[in-house]
Amino acid sequence: MRVYVVAGGGGCSEASGRSVGEISGYLGKRTQTDLARLLPAIDVRPIDEQLGGDAGILIGRARTSDPIDATVVLIASHGDRILTSDAGDLKRLAAAGRKRVAVLPC
Secondary structure, three states, rough: OOOOEEEEEEOOOOOOOEEEEEEEEOOOOOHHHHHHHHHOOOOOOOOOOHHHHHHHHHHHHHOOOHHHHHHHHHHHHOOOOEEOHHHHHHHHHHHOOOOEEEEOOO
């Protein structure tokens, strides 16, 4: 099982802007120091033309607007967990993508 963190706008972390990271293990407190300790566990994935196109299709099906959220759902496997400050959109995307993932608010 993998855990995905989707953070933006002060929701899940103090990091500015939008960050997406696949993490495993301990999340810790919401501080820059704790985030720095997580960096070795973050799996950064490029969004190529195929994944970007698939994200666009999923956005259309789910009637949402965030390509990063759609990409996280697409790379998630059944049984994974997604921690997010936008649980509503992620749940719609997971349903539209037929992914059995746990979407958890943070």
